[in-house]
Every structure is written in structure tokens, then in C-alpha cells.
Amino acid sequence: MESLKTKVLEQIMLAKQASRQMALRSRDEKDKALFAIADQLIADEAAILAANEQDLSRAEADGQPASYLDRLRLTPARIRDLVDGLHQLASQEDPVGQVMESWTRPNGLAIKQVRVPLGVIGMVYEARPNVTVDAAAIALKTGNSIVLRGSHSAVHSNLALAGSIRHALSAAGLPSDAVQYLPYAEHESVDVLCTANGLIDVIIPRGGAGLIQRVLKQSSVPVLETGVGNCHLFIDSQAAYGMAEAIVLNAKTSRPAVCNAAETLLVHRDWPLTHQHALLKSLLSAGVELRACEQTKALHPDLADQLKDASDADWDIEYSALIMAVRTVDSLTDALEHIQRHSTGHSEAIVTEDLEAAERFLAAVDATTVYHNASTRFTDGGEFGFGAEIGISTQKLHARGPMGLPALTSYKYVVHGTGQTR
The missing domain is CATH 3.40.605.10 (Aldehyde Dehydrogenase; Chain A, domain 1)
Structure with a gap:
């Protein structure tokens, strides 16, 4: 035979x-x-x-x-x-x-x-x-x-x-x-x-x-090599609420099973607390399970029973589901350090009206694709105008990105x- x-x-x-x-x-x-x-x-x-x-x-x-x-x-x-x-x-x-x-x-x-x-x-x-x-x-x-x-x-x-x-x-x-x-x-x-x-x-x-x-x-x-997508969204202190909400919901909920979906939300502590609260409630209303850090839970006590405790492992998971890790950070530097530790080098985004902060983020983050005021869901050959894609490379030799x-x-x-x- x-x-x-x-x-x-x-x-x-x-x-x-x-x-x-x-x-x-x-x-x-x-x-x-x-x-x-x-x-x-x-x-x-x-x-x-x-x-x-x-x-x-x-x-x-x-x-x-x-x-x-x-x-x-x-x-x-x-x-x-x-x-x-x-x-x-x-x-x-x-x-x-x-x-x-x-x-x-x-x-x-x-x-x-x-x-x-x-x-x-x-x-x-x-x-x-x-x-x-x-x-x-x-x-x-x-x-x-x-x-x-x-x-x-x-x-x-x-x-x-x-x-x-x-x-x-x-x-x-x-x-x-x-x-x-x-x-x-x-x-x-x-x-x-x-x-x-x-x-x-x-x-x-x-x-x-x-x-x-x-x-x-x-x-x-x-x-x-193509890589998994542990993609981050950082909401800076100068983010416009309407834009931030639309981008976060799109990046997490439009198709959570794909590699360019956002898995971790980083929120600047100085972004207005009312904005933070409204965004978390919007995600919960969309059916997203939120796994939050201690600081996030402390800032929103009325949501504490709806926010699960984030473990150390949660920052490294590609959920491919309606689950999102949420962390409050004290500065852009803290956000960059978190991304450096946990990113898979796929797609990372900042939402901000501060152009200086945006340029720093775009220059400092080591990923195939970095975004300012746009959803990570655009990391795709079709969306980039390539027609079909064969994958998204997270390595640096020969080919990178879609x-x-x-x-x-x-x-x-x-x-x-x-x-x-x-």
C-alpha cells in the first residue's frame, strides 16, 4: 500500500x-x-x-x-x-x-x-x-x-x-x-x-x-512566519470620546476571532473619568467580558461586579473572542512599556488629539503596523489595497505585515x- x-x-x-x-x-x-x-x-x-x-x-x-x-x-x-x-x-x-x-x-x-x-x-x-x-x-x-x-x-x-x-x-x-x-x-x-x-x-x-x-x-x-495578534489600543488623555468609543468597539467586536482584533485596552488615568466609565459600559453592553487591573476596578466601583480580575496571563492572551483585558496606565511611557512587554508585534494603536504623543507612539512601538486614530482591524491585505493576502508576517526578514x-x-x-x- x-x-x-x-x-x-x-x-x-x-x-x-x-x-x-x-x-x-x-x-x-x-x-x-x-x-x-x-x-x-x-x-x-x-x-x-x-x-x-x-x-x-x-x-x-x-x-x-x-x-x-x-x-x-x-x-x-x-x-x-x-x-x-x-x-x-x-x-x-x-x-x-x-x-x-x-x-x-x-x-x-x-x-x-x-x-x-x-x-x-x-x-x-x-x-x-x-x-x-x-x-x-x-x-x-x-x-x-x-x-x-x-x-x-x-x-x-x-x-x-x-x-x-x-x-x-x-x-x-x-x-x-x-x-x-x-x-x-x-x-x-x-x-x-x-x-x-x-x-x-x-x-x-x-x-x-x-x-x-x-x-x-x-x-x-x-x-x-506569520504571528498571533495580541493587539493593543491605547486611549491617551487627549482622546476624543466619540472617536475612541467607535474605534474600540470596532477593533474588539466587529469580528473578534481574527488576528487584527484588539485584545488589550490601555487607558490613560488622566482621560476624563466620565469617558472611561462610559467606554467600559459600552463594551459591557456589547457583550464583551472585561478583565481589568486593580486600578481600573478601583476607579469604577459601581462596575466592580461586572469587571473580572485580570491575571498576569491575561496580558499575553490572544482571546479571539468577546473578551478584553483592560489596564489603566499613568502615562504614555507606561503604555509603551506595557506594549513592549506583551505585544506580539502585530498591530498597535493610539487614540489621541495630541500629535506629539501620537508621533512618539508611532516611532517607539515595534510592530508590523501602528495606527493613530484608526482601528487595528485595517491590518489586512484587502484593506491595504493588495487584493488577497497570504498572511500577516510578524517577522522582519523578507516580508513584514500583510x-x-x-x-x-x-x-x-x-x-x-x-x-x-x-
Whole structure:
């Protein structure tokens, strides 16, 4: 009987062969394929939603929390969002072939630095089936192949989506083998993917801290690390109440299960007490469980029975739920020190009318994205105008922040001579 390792390697090798064809495809050919995928998703919507329902039913039976079910769920509106993302991605400039720099040496050699595809991307991710489409699309647009391995909890959804993508690729005249989906529940399939040196060019893990750390420890292939989002909102003493309330509620409640949702609220002690009180009541009314520091509870005794005690661990948790840690700080310096200790380097925001304080915050905070008077929820490839994103990198080498098209390219030097020798 064919071993799991053999089956996985066979799929990876098919992707490797397809990557050589993809690297030579024109922008028009790749964009035509993206539009074909969008049309196919609409045509297959009923089948995709039926497959997703199988995964949701099993997850509910297993007792998964509401935040997990939200990440797993597909709806007609979310499929339309995927279609819109594909259209937006097709409208983006193709980075492949772009000349990044060019110069001529004294000896007459003309040198160009030109963007090229990475080759074959391995993608390991959890729950969210939309990643299947986003990751495949951005890989294809940049002339890459991709091998996808989602969590087994979304296997029916992912197989349906991957089937639609492969069907559309074939119809558009591109190699369907450029998109491979590994349907195996065994962790060995991830291990094979992460150690397929010479076949896989980069591994991108996208999910919780456990998944990311497993891939980092197991992989002998270079890893483009995405990180968890313990995002902070700091309400400065000079914040306008209406703006602060709108930003905090959006960052926490609009979609609490995503990585750019705010998890910790830092409030300057000198912000008017009536504002502080109104904001806490607004969050509680929105169904947010607040885990507050002792100082916060002391400042709002009438809310003490509604505010849970924050433990030391609460400052480091990505809740992915309607839960928020709240701390009162005495100064901007205290807020910066708290963020430095507890941030995962994802997205951090300050709300203030004091431009000097805002500039200090933006310069001092070490994160992929820093905000002044805006919600952390904008850290997203689509919101940044990149079309679909393949993830949000919290590392500093090669790519950082929402990873759009250029993040899935490398470069090579093209040198033209007239017979020079050395």
C-alpha cells in the first residue's frame, strides 16, 4: 500500500513541475485564470456551502466555541468577498518581471535586479477555508505553485474550494497541478511538507501559536512566519470620546476571532473619568467580558461586579473572542512599556488629539503596523489595497505585515555584457 509520505511527495512533485510552467505565464494568462476561479466559485456555491455545512456540523458536535465556528463558516456573502478579492487581485500589477533596480558598471556590464516567483509554496493553516482561495490566488498571480494543508476540521470545505480552483485553472489553460491540497489528517503530512527540501521553496504557517511553533521546530525548509495578534489600543488623555468609543468597539467586536482584533485596552488615568466609565459600559453592553487591573476596578466601583480580575496571563492572551483585558496606565511611557512587554508585534494603536504623543507612539512601538486614530482591524491585505493576502508576517526578514504580491517573489540579477571577462 502506498505510504502517506509517498503520496504527499507525489503531490509536491506535481506542484514542482507545474511551477516551471507558471513562472513563464504572462499577466494576461494569470489574470484570466483568476477571473475563471471567481466564476467557478459562484457556479459551485451550493456545493461549497454544502461541504462547509458538513464541517460545521462536525465542529458543533465536537463542542467547538463560537469563535472557532465563525472562522470555519462560509456564507454566500463570504464567497462573494472571495470573488471580489479575486477581481481586485487581477487588477493589481504583476510584480513578476519588474525591474527593481538597474545600473551599469564601469566595465560596461548592465545589471538589472528583476522580480521572479519563489517557486513552490507550502501553506499550513487552520480552520479558515477562505485561506484556501486567498493563498492559491496570490500564489498563482505571482507565477508560483502552492501545496495547501488546512486543518482536518475544514477538509470538506477545502477540498470543494480546491476542486473549483483546479477546474477553473484547467479551463483557463493553466496547469491545474499548480494547486495541490493535502487532505490527510495525520500530522506526518505536515512533517513531509516541511522537510521537502529541493521541492518546497518556502513554508508559510498561518494559525495559532501552537501550529506556528510546530512548523518552526519541524521545518528544514525556510519558513515565512506569520504571528498571533495580541493587539493593543491605547486611549491617551487627549482622546476624543466619540472617536475612541467607535474605534474600540470596532477593533474588539466587529469580528473578534481574527488576528487584527484588539485584545488589550490601555487607558490613560488622566482621560476624563466620565469617558472611561462610559467606554467600559459600552463594551459591557456589547457583550464583551472585561478583565481589568486593580486600578481600573478601583476607579469604577459601581462596575466592580461586572469587571473580572485580570491575571498576569491575561496580558499575553490572544482571546479571539468577546473578551478584553483592560489596564489603566499613568502615562504614555507606561503604555509603551506595557506594549513592549506583551505585544506580539502585530498591530498597535493610539487614540489621541495630541500629535506629539501620537508621533512618539508611532516611532517607539515595534510592530508590523501602528495606527493613530484608526482601528487595528485595517491590518489586512484587502484593506491595504493588495487584493488577497497570504498572511500577516510578524517577522522582519523578507516580508513584514500583510503579505501581498511582492512578498511571494524573490529576485535575480540579469546581466548584459559585450564580451567582458574577469
